[in-house]
Amino acid sequence: MTTTDPRTTAGEPGGPGAAGDSGDASGLSVVALSQGQLVRRRFFRHRGALAGMAVLLFVIVLAFSSIGFAGIPGWWHYSFTQPTPIENGGRPTLDVVPWLDGDGLAWGDHPFGQDNIGVDYFALTMRGAQRSLIIAFMVGVVATIIGTLIGALAGYFRGWADSLLMRVTDVFITIPVIVIGAVLGRRFGALPIALFGAILGVLLWTSLARLVRGSFLSLREKEFVEAARAMGASSSRIIFKHILPNSLGVIIVAATLVIAVAILTESALSYLGLGVRAPETSLGLLISDYESAFTTRPWLFWWPGLFIVLIALSVNFIGDGLRDAFDPRQARVRS
Amino acid sequence: MVAFILRRLLISIGVFFVATFLMYVLVANAGDPLEDLYNISDPGDRAARIAARTQIMQLDTPVVVRYVHWLGDLLGYLWGAGSLGVNRAGQAVAPLLGLALSSTLRLVLLSTVLAIVTGVAVGIVSALRQYTSFDYTITFFSFVFYSLPIFWAAVLLKQFGAIAFNDWLGDPVVPLPVFVLLAALGGLFAVSLVGGRTWLLRGASFAGGFLAVAAVLLVLSQTDFLARPSLGPVGVSVLGLAAAVGITALVSGLAARRVLIASLAGAVVGIIIYVATLSVLVDATWPLLLGLFAITLVVAGGVGAGIGGIDRSRAVRAAVLSGAVVAGLGLVDWLMFAWPDYVANSFGRPIATIGSNTPNYTGNLWQTTLDSLTHIVLPSITLVLISFAQYTRYTRSSMLETMNQDYVRTARAKGLTERTVIMRHAFRNALIPVTTLVALDFAAVVGGAVITERIFGWKGMGALFIEGVYTVDPPPVMAFFVVSAAAVLLLNIVADIVYAYLDPRIRLS
């Protein structure tokens, strides 16, 4: 099912029925692009989204390749657990400022410095980034599945599923995510982080469900759904074949935004000591551990924070680009 | 209307019970409340302490029963005679909550209001200037703010907004590079705000912004303004009259002479009252100030109505707004007057990093207000940063959507001025969806306050909450939760009412 841009197909009496019969060659270039092509084209024109995409990919590759993952060794020569003798007060050796007192571009031995006991801070930050990314990914998957399922049921069947969703949403609105997250984090924070991510996901599905519900509510009244229903298609067929593909835009955008929220929620919980716990680490936990070091060794505070901002920012930009691509209504103002 | 509110209240009460029950059970199961006692080496002491705590926390009764007990305590408290339960040390929670409540609510409400006002305003301008450098800049910073971990931002603010700023206040010299940078930023801001299309216009607006900022900085540093700030009657008058002109431009456009005159008259009313009370306000009290404020508004409104003629309603609105602005300027002037003393009192470090007030601080109304302000400024900036982004993004897209509506085109086709089209037709409609965001965002601000309070060492409700969670002690956590949930639910009802008020298609029934 492809929907086409109304501008290119708006019918009129005496005019062409649909864009389908514009097979002729010369001059007739009003060929409706498929929805997918349009979305892709609009996305790749969104500079912020492209930059976000590039940065996010870079961070992911850096985090997973540098110190290795799941037994596969990485290219970075220090471990994130073994201390090495502290050099130069653990100061970062990274230098990208060629002017003032900089030595020009230099990577150095410990680009991000070393922590209190001499562990290489680049390795540690990469480890934290890995953990935070995994948690965010798990939250994204779990929240999207639950949110889509419940939102679809509520929007399509309305009735009890809808009331349930609305009441549950009401309850969740009263409980700040960080509050319930803190309670759950106190209980489950010591679990393997992927599992912890899944539990956070159970918290963050409501906004997604509401968006999916809205999309389903409006799509179920559309002609093509009516037509399918009239031809005797089953509910599940209508949902999966007709409505879901058309809600994909909403779902993808909402999922992206949930991931950004997840990164921040996880780090805030870990900062409070109610999320990821030692011996595991995460970006939020690193900041929490070294908050008091700010005046003496500020880099211990800067690096993990920068990475959180970098990840959340690029995800948000990607989400924005996706929204513009799927829903270009706001892209141009008429007057 | 009444029926609607009652129904919503009933639903909210239901939600409230479900939410508190969930929360209670979750907190009670968040860990082992006896954990810290297991390490006591002396077995006799250990057993006794465990028994004592088990008794205080009623650990031998099922959670549900404990919840019901707690509910009883809550109802008693609302009746005016309960303790809200005891924490695990056996202290009644109610007095603890009382202390925490006022400071936290102040922080949360101030931040929410600031975020709404700035966020909506910037969002509107950003939408009207879509695809200009202003729009891009705002969009970028909104995303950055939205992506900031709140604790990280708070620590940075504490470092640079308080510690470094206080150091600088000791010797307030703007270094040349910073001076040039600030002025250049002012220039860029002017360029994006004017949105000129030709290079000449852009150059001119850049120069204008650059010079304006440079001049302000120079005057500030030359006159020792930061050490002894003051507006004085002249400053209040000049700024107040300028604001009156600006308000007219927004309310009706400067072409509406009567509105302009009414607005200026409203400002004059404010100025007269400000000057007349100069001698008596040193020992002001809040009721006195509120009374003066009300008088200012009423007189200004009356004058506006007298002058307004056929433009009466707009004239009244402009006059009242101008009066209010002048009153605000007067307040600022008085606070500035109290500043040097306050700075001396705080040993030259006015911006506080710990607590919601200086302990045991006494002074007149202006000094205690300054004390609260210097304590609240950084935590509230932290909270505003995050909600601000939400409000600008949301308002911007809502505004873009309304600007594309047919009725906006109709408004233009009627021959209305662009100002009327935007303010009366587009803006009013763009606000409608924003009201729903307020209620949603408030919960996030409350959550953020938990973290902010911790970083800035406030003994607020956040502390109550976190301590309770750490120690698996439900009553303090629930005390926090009761307040926050009730606030969120009430705000939701208010948002619904405002929504229905703004959108006549919604029926309150």
Place this chain on the structure above:
Amino acid sequence: MSAATPAPGAPAAEAPVLQVENLTVAFPTEDGVVRAVRGMNYAVAPREVLGIVGESGSGKSVSSMAVMGLLPRSAQITGRILFRGEDVLSMSPRQQRGLRGRRVSMIFQDPMTAMNPVYTVGDQLAEAVRSHSAVPQKVALKRAKDMLDLVGIPQAEARLRAYPHEFSGGMRQRAMIAMAIINDPDVIIADEPTTALDVTVQAQVLDTLMSVKDAVDAAIVFITHDLGVIAQVADRVLVMYAGKPVEIGTTTEVFSKPLMPYTAGLLGSTPSAEGTRAGERLRPISGAPPSLISLPQGCPFGPRCPLVRDDCRASEPELRHRGATGAALAGVAAGAPLPVVSPNHLAACHHSDELLAAADATRFFRAESEVTS
């Protein structure tokens, strides 16, 4: 006023209230420049009804929005729009605003969305009055009530306090008509005013529009897809294709003697227009309108035209008087009177004479579509 040159196709009797000369509108977009209007020309005499028809996207709305000054800032506009001989495009924004809604007003297609949902109908009508004259709200509301009476809304007094959503579609469109005439305009541009309405109320709203037009002595530019409506209300009709007028003339002439294949095609595909025999299926013109970003060489209708020849692809025909020549003369049966084309009937087609010669011009389309389908 005297500077106004007599416009092509205009009845010379009275100086026109509105003249559009060589109007072009282009929108720069990411895909290229959309040339939405490529040379619009018409003149409207006082109290006259000019119908404009054409396919979706042919530039009807864009050209009228240009007249109203309602196009987005990104639009590049050239040409002249003369209101009572004065060029609107060279006026200050303030002067333009003074015309808008006062001397020239507009009725839009969708009454459901054209009114602001948050203000009462009375407020919105009164606002139109007060934006052009300094009168108290009371006076403006009184005027609004009179207008609602005029357009046939019962209990006008009470209806002033109603919100748009409390009105039915037909009533809303009446209210829009009331808003359009409230300042006693000289020209009303009605952009498909009945398209979005129920068939049952279309006729009533149309009647209302025509009767208030007489009440306020306004001319109407009536945009529609419905040739039946044109036949009913328009004195003259202008046919648009790909951003240009391709035929203009009095309604009777154009309907009886279309001189451009596209017009003939439109007539052939309209049930109420003459030439459709009972029981015959309607034949839409096949193919799609050309892209306004890259137009084909020569006649823009060429790719869809059953009469297309090499000369059509070589040059774009201009809009001018097409007399009875060539094929037209040859095709006339001996003794029959020569077909006469009135001097104000203009067309843009190299082969108008063939249409003129044919007894039923719409047959070209029937034959052609039967072959293709």
